[in-house]
Amino acid sequence: VKKPYHHGELRQALIDAARALVREKGSDGFSLSDACRKAGVSTAAPYRHFADKHEILDEVVAQGFADLTLGMQAAATVLPAGASARILGMGHAYLSFAIAEPALFRMMFGQKPDAEPDHLVVVRGKDCFGFVVQEVMSYCAANHVEGDAMLIALQLWTLVHGATSLTIDGDYAKISDQIEVGQILSDASDRLLFSLARRGEQGDQAKGKDHVE
Amino acid sequence: VKKPYHHGELRQALIDAARALVREKGSDGFSLSDACRKAGVSTAAPYRHFADKHEILDEVVAQGFADLTLGMQAAATVLPAGASARILGMGHAYLSFAIAEPALFRMMFGQKPDAEPDHLVVVRGKDCFGFVVQEVMSYCAANHVEGDAMLIALQLWTLVHGATSLTIDGDYAKISDQIEVGQILSDASDRLLFSLARRGEQGDQAKGKDHVE
DNA sequence: TGTACATCAGTGAACGCGCGTTCACTGATGTAC
């Protein structure tokens, strides 16, 4: 194969290379030079497409949020609307995403280096949480839950995010190798949801567990 | 003041300098050279007391866990034994610690750079979680809760850790500036604890909120 | 269809930087006799 002078898809190729390198070496270990090596171009080439290193990483993070949203949507749509299993499935999708790309997950939710956040990243992040709120609202409507769906969504997010962080950072493992994150998640999620729902729906919600993951 | 050739307390001085620099610049921005500058010694001096850079940071992290445990103990002991407010107070102490030293908190619970974890760090970490389990067991005993105290402690830890991470990383703020982490935490913790406790104790637990933070 | 030329996406060499670590050294401390 001959190597053409013009790459043609260099912008996306650099983003893909950056994401792969973040996955392999972590966000700290990532260097622009590495990404250039991987894409097969000189270290000056990226500056035709990006202002600096951070701009590439912002793009990676934005695509990460889009993928996370897609993952949760895929998990939700195969589960019955209004069931707590559907909410739980989204939580498992969140966890699975982070396990597949822990360093990317940390970049998405970790603090930025004091620079103001990228606009596209914020939009994608809000879309992602917006989907969670929407699903929680559907659940609440279907189960006649009185209460602020936003607050409930925040609590579930908090729980799932905690379980995810402690898993990918190896903190559960440092305490004991007997800990099952799936049990923690499903047990606590159900507890949070059940304590809200009115009587009569519980049998319906109690089945359908352990679908995903 | 004359500057003596021998520092005398250089080991602890370097640990203190490292902790201060991590607080100021983050764990990434921290360099051994910076710590030497701050302690007023040459860059070769640390090698009399530590094998390498990581050994200093391990020491900082271990002291961080000790401080976190102390903070939670201090919060717990001023609140009535057996009250849910006591458990909640520990959660707030966890959050306060992380807000005061976010970068240190991230080092404590973030993943290590593939090297095996330091022994002292693991011990201090287990001590810290052990205290939480112990307090949850007391709560369960006082409120006649049937259920695995370890699992309950894990769920509470997960929730509090999630709320703490999302707070210090600015993720709540990215969604909306109206979000109150205190409300999320106390609401969800109470819900997790109440759904376990038997009848009759609820009035006792419902007061005593909003003590700390 | 052919040619002139502007535009654009790459090259490759070089820069300055701060880092972690090593080296031979030197000044201070403390112990043996």
Add this chain to the structure above:
DNA sequence: TGTACATCAGTGAACGCGCGTTCACTGATGTAC
């Protein structure tokens, strides 16, 4: 109490390294006439 000497905690200069970014450049593309 005094002296010789081993030990130890520092110094300061140097190293090699990989990084992000800039520079003048060159090869390819595409458009005007």
